[in-house]
Amino acid sequence: MAKTLYDKLWHSHIVEQQDDGNCLIYIDRHIIHEVTSPQAFEGLAVAGRALAHPEAMLAVPDHNVPTSADRATAVNSEDSQIQLDTLEENCAEFGVDYIPMLDPRQGIVHIVGPEQGFTQPGMTIVCGDSHTSTHGAFGALAFGIGTSEVEHVMATQTLILSRQKNMRIDVGGTLGAGVTAKDIALAIIGEIGTAGGTGYVIEFTGSAIRALTMEGRMTLCNMSIEAGARSGLVAPDQVTYDYVMGRPQSPKGAAFEQAVAYWKTLPTDEGAFYDKEIFLKAEDIAPQVTWGTSPENVLPITGVVPNSCGNENIARALDYMGLKPGTRLQDIAIDRVFIGSCTNGRIEDIRAVAEVVNGRKVSDHVAAWVVPGSGLVKLQAEEEGLDLILIEAGFVWREPGCSMCLAMNADKLGPRERCASTSNRNFEGRQGPKGRTHLMSPAMAAAAALTGHLTDVRELDHG
Amino acid sequence: MDKFTKLSAIAAPLPMANIDTDMIISQQYLKTIKRTGLGIHAFAAIRYHDDGTEREDFVLNQPAYRKAEILVTGENFGCGSSREHAPWALKDFGIKCIIAPSFADIFYGNCFKNGILPIKLPQATIDLLLDDAGRGANAIITVDLEKQQISGPDGGTVSFEVDPYRRHCLLGGLDDISLTLAKKDIIRTYEAKKRLSQPWLFRDPDNG
Numbered sequence: 001m002a003k004t005l006y007d008k009l010w011h012s013h014i015v016e017q018q019d020d021g022n023c024l025i026y027i028d029r030h031i032i033h034e035v036t037s038p039q040a041f042e043g044l045a046v047a048g049r050a051l052a053h054p055e056a057m058l059a060v061p062d063h064n065v066p067t068s069a070d071r072a073t074a075v076n077s078e079d080s081q082i083q084l085d086t087l088e089e090n091c092a093e094f095g096v097d098y099i100p101m102l103d104p105r106q107g108i109v110h111i112v113g114p115e116q117g118f119t120q121p122g123m124t125i126v127c128g129d130s131h132t133s134t135h136g137a138f139g140a141l142a143f144g145i146g147t148s149e150v151e152h153v154m155a156t157q158t159l160i161l162s163r164q165k166n167m168r169i170d171v172g173g174t175l176g177a178g179v180t181a182k183d184i185a186l187a188i189i190g191e192i193g194t195a196g197g198t199g200y201v202i203e204f205t206g207s208a209i210r211a212l213t214m215e216g217r218m219t220l221c222n223m224s225i226e227a228g229a230r231s232g233l234v235a236p237d238q239v240t241y242d243y244v245m246g247r248p249q250s251p252k253g254a255a256f257e258q259a260v261a262y263w264k265t266l267p268t269d270e271g272a273f274y275d276k277e278i279f280l281k282a283e284d285i286a287p288q289v290t291w292g293t294s295p296e297n298v299l300p301i302t303g304v305v306p307n308s309c310g311n312e313n314i315a316r317a318l319d320y321m322g323l324k325p326g327t328r329l330q331d332i333a334i335d336r337v338f339i340g341s342c343t344n345g346r347i348e349d350i351r352a353v354a355e356v357v358n359g360r361k362v363s364d365h366v367a368a369w370v371v372p373g374s375g376l377v378k379l380q381a382e383e384e385g386l387d388l389i390l391i392e393a394g395f396v397w398r399e400p401g402c403s404m405c406l407a408m409n410a411d412k413l414g415p416r417e418r419c420a421s422t423s424n425r426n427f428e429g430r431q432g433p434k435g436r437t438h439l440m441s442p443a444m445a446a447a448a449a450l451t452g453h454l455t456d457v458r459e460l461d462h463g
Numbered sequence: 464m465d466k467f468t469k470l471s472a473i474a475a476p477l478p479m480a481n482i483d484t485d486m487i488i489s490q491q492y493l494k495t496i497k498r499t500g501l502g503i504h505a506f507a508a509i510r511y512h513d514d515g516t517e518r519e520d521f522v523l524n525q526p527a528y529r530k531a532e533i534l535v536t537g538e539n540f541g542c543g544s545s546r547e548h549a550p551w552a553l554k555d556f557g558i559k560c561i562i563a564p565s566f567a568d569i570f571y572g573n574c575f576k577n578g579i580l581p582i583k584l585p586q587a588t589i590d591l592l593l594d595d596a597g598r599g600a601n602a603i604i605t606v607d608l609e610k611q612q613i614s615g616p617d618g619g620t621v622s623f624e625v626d627p628y629r630r631h632c633l634l635g636g637l638d639d640i641s642l643t644l645a646k647k648d649i650i651r652t653y654e655a656k657k658r659l660s661q662p663w664l665f666r667d668p669d670n671g
Contacts, residue, residue, distance in 0.1 A: 015653040016646060020627040024646065026653055028664055036546065038496035049640070055666045064494065079494035086496050123664065130545040130569060144569055146547035147498075148576035156643045158650060162626065194481060195539040198568055228542065230568050251663035259663045294481055313480050406544075408490045425543060427485040429508050 002269035004166045005235050006201040009141040009266070013124050015158055025161045027153050028123040029056055031109045032096070034087040035063045035408070036128030040151035041090040052157040054095040058118050061087055062108045063408045065101050067371050067398040072102060076410040107374020107400040110134040110342035114218065115376050117247025121236035121263040126153055131342045131424065133224040137217035138244070139236035139266050141201070144225065165275040167200035167229070171208040173282035178458040180352070181216035182344060182422070182441035184208065184280075185223035186288035190298040192278065197229030200276065203268065204234050208282035214243040215348035222343045226295040226424055235267035289329055289454055290426045290439040292317035297426070301444065301456045304328050320428055321436050322416065329454050332438070336419040337368035337449040338431070339442055340398075341405035344422035345373025347380050349442040353395075354386040356446035356457060362394030363452030369396045371403040371411070395449070407432045420448035465578030466636035470559055471605040472532035475522045476596040482536060483543035484570060488552040501548055502555030523556070527599030533560045533606065535589060535596045540581075541570025550577045560606050562613070564589050575629045578636070580608060582623045591615070608634055 003011070016024040032040075037059070044051070051057070061084050066074035075081045084101070091098035099105050105112060110131050113119040119135045125142040126132060128150040135142035149159055171184055189196075202224050204217075212220065217234045224232030234240075241260050244250050251259045286300035297317055299306075307325040308315035318325065323332070339345075339353050350370060362368045370390055372378035378400055381387055387397045404411040405423035413419050413435025422445050423430075426437040438454060447457040492504040510521045517524040523531060534553070540563040541549060550573045553561070561574065562582045574581040584592070595602045595615045605614045608630060614620045632639055643650075658665055 016649050018628065020631075022626070022628050024643065024649070026650070026657070035493050039498050039547075042496070047640070049644075077494065083494055083496060120664075122661070128545060128547075130543065144545035146545055146550075146569060146573035146576060148547060148573065152640050152643065155640050156647075156650065157654075158643060160628065160639065160643065194542055195565060195567070198539070198565065225543075228539070228567060249666070255663040259661075262661060294483075406485075406490050408493060425483075425485070427483045427543060429489050430485055433489075433508065 002272040004268045004272045004274065005139060005203055005233050005266055006141065006164070006166055007272070009122065009124070010163060012122070013141070018160070022160050022162050024158050026124065027126055027157055027159060029058070029118060029125045030153050031113055031118070031125070031127035031132070032057060032059045032087070032150065033063055033109050033127070033129065034061045034083040036147050037090065037150060038083065038086045039147045040128070040154055041094065043151045044154055049155045051094050051096070051154050056157065057096045058113065058116070059087060059091045059096050059098045060106060060109050060112050061101050063402045063406065065401040066409055067401045067403045067411055069399065071399050074410070080409065104375040104379060107372070107377065108342045108345060108402055110222065111345055111373035111377065114138070114214070114243070115247065115374060117244060117250030120244055120250065120259070121240055122266055126159070130225045131222050133230065133232050134218050134222040134342055136221040136224065136232040137214060137234050138240055139233060139263065141231055143230040164201045164230070165199055166273065167197060167202045167276045167278070168274040169202055169204050169278045169280065170206040171204065171280045171282050172206045173208055174211065175208055175282045175285065178287055178443060179285055180441040180443060181212050181219040183285050183288045185220050186290070186295065186298045186439065187280065187285045189223065189227045189295045190288065191280070192227055194226060194294055194296045195228045197224060197227040200229050201231045201233060202227065202229045204232060209234060210237065213348055214239060215346040218346065219343055223424060236263045287441060287444050287457055289444065291321065291323060291329060293320050293426055293428050295424070295426060295439060298439070299329060301329055301454065330456060331453060333418070333453045334366060334420045334438070334448050335417045336413060337366060337445050338371070338404045338419055338421040338423060339369065339445055340371030340373060340403055341423040342373065342402070343424040344442050345371065345377065347377050349422065350377065350381045350386050351384070352442045353446040354389045356443050356460065357389060357393045357450065360393060360450050362449045366449055366452050367396070368394065368449040369398055369404065371398040372400045374400045404431050406430060420445045420454065464576070464632070464636050464638060467559065467578055467580050467608055467633040469605065469607045469609065470532060471603050472559070473528060473530055473600055474533035474535050474592065474596040474602060474604040475528040475531035476593045477522055477534055477536040478593055480537035481539045481542055484541055484546050484549040485543055487541070487549040488546065493546060493548055498551050499555060501552035502557070505552040505556045530557065532557055533562065533604055534558050535592045536561065536563045538564040538586070540566050542567035545569045547573045547576070550574050550579050554579055562589065562592060575633060578633065580606065580633060582606070582613070582625070584621065584623060588621055
């Protein structure tokens with residue numbers, strides 16, 4: 001019978017089919033960070049259990065790390081320091097590969113995994129972090145789990161799961177200039193809502209998806225969880241193999257050839273069944289920005305702030321965001337710009353920002369930050385001279401980490417500060433208590449930094 | 464894990480949609496290495512004023528609902544971050560059962576791991592339960608996991624569906640890691656087969 005990519009990933013990881021319909025699923029790779037792992041290690045220690053496969057794990061501190069130049073001594077709270085120390089101690093005790101904060105490879109787990117070749121097609125990959133969906137860009141079944149499941153994987157290398165349904169989102173055609181993977185993701189969430197993908201694994205198909213780089217595919221799959229889907233998928237192809245080849249943990253030589261031969265069997269078979277299919281045209285997608293406190297509160301930049309029409313959720317969002325219905329999105333002034341996160345902290349994102357900036361200056365009243373997703377992204381950008389372009393324009397060039405995406409370290413918005421952000425969530429208080437977030441692509445955030453208000457990057461290019 | 468069998472308790476109405484896990488427990492309270500003590504921070508942004516005093520308009524601050532153990536709420540509850548701190552905070556507050564039209568997947572699973580029963584029901588039924596819950600301390604709702612049935616204060620009952628394995632674990636308060644470790648041999652067999660068919664997945668000096 002014809003199978004989808006998800007069907008193949010699911011079937012190839014079934015250890016046991018239980019009578020109740022759930023399956024015991026094998027987990028190939030497990031990434032951990034300092035926030036969601038300590039209680040799991042503690043649980044193991046209390047029960048006297050060992051790690052099933054420490055060699056299948058990778059640990060990187062990212063949520064709490066300072067992104068200032070003096071990061072070694074800048075951890076801003078005792079609690080943060082304890083979490084960071086606990087991760088290091090647990091990894092030493094249990095024998096887990098650990099990338100310390102001052103290592104050039106350190107960064108956000110979902111950027112480091114792919115960079116290190118830890119992420120490969122055909123795998124199951126988990127992490128106590130909802131944006132683990134990022135790794136689905138490689139054609140791996142990757143999803144976020146809670147800390148109890150982290151402990152379950154640590155002890156058994158498996159999870160008990162029920163099978164998800166198959167959804168296909170096809171984006172045909174070609175993206176216009178200034179339109180990116182982030183805009184595809186936001187447009188999809190606008191279309192199906194933040195619960196539209198609940199219970200599904202979403203496979204992204206179509207010519208506009210095939211044309212994306214690995215960075216773009218990661219951005220898209222990263223945002224699957226904002227559409228409610230625990231996992232997003234893009235079938236592996238030559239773009240994928242080329243990205244994986246030669247990385248520190250990628251298979252080498254004959255093993256790589258053998259792996260590619262297997263990876264080529266993964267794409268969805270002709271005629272396979274999807275429970276739900278959605279078709280979008282790339283040409284219809286304009287640069288997107290969010291106006292509210294849910295990623296589904298999104299519109300093309302050419303739009304206006306909507307009226308609540310009696311909807312309490314919308315009224316609440318407008319009140320929180322300090323916005324009046326009918327305001328043109330392009331007239332919304334901003335205070336801050338955040339370029340970074342596991343959604344848009346990769347080299348391609350920083351290149352996109354530098355290209356838009358290109359000799360112009362950040363608006364006087366805007367504080368604009370670029371936080372590279374990893375030390376390797378930072379080094380690459382510096383080799384290309386992108387840091388100089390950005391610093392010259394007035395951006396602050398930071399050290400890698402999750403930073404202002406979720407404001408667990410010292411990087412946060414002040415109350416009522418308004419931010420053009422390349423991150424993934426605009427929830428109330430997400431970037432700091434009472435802070436106001438507008439989600440968008442790196443190119444759009446760069447344009448906003450220059451003008452001081454939300455801006456259609458396509459017009460900036462022509463002006 | 465704590466058992467969940469039958470619960471008769473006050474239900475609090477919180478009819479908001481898309482309550483995300485950031486709202487249930489915000490980022491500044493994630494800096495803990497323990498599972499306990501988070502109840503005081505649950506819903507902090509909508510529960511407290513800036514000066515730390517309680518907001519009267521938040522349902523769980525109202526006298527009738529301070530001891531609520533059931534939450535009746537809106538669709539897509541628990542969306543966003545996978546942080547298990549969300550169910551830890553709710554549990555620490557005293558919530559043992561959450562009834563909503565729909566839940567986000569990760570949060571839904573996390574509840575079961577902590578002895579909390581999440582129940583999905585159609586919006587029309589939720590509306591009736593919200594009415595019941597609106598009667599405050601006079602409205603005791605009974606949730607019977609064995610029978611998969613909810614009874615309201617007026618004696619009416621509704622049935623609910625729950626995954627049989629999760630129900631089994633909740634009823635018995637079972638540690639599912641122990642259950643899985645009992646299948647060690649099956650897991651070993653799977654690994655041995657996989658080592659032959661996909662050797663590159665197993666990290667040794669030849670495979671990076």
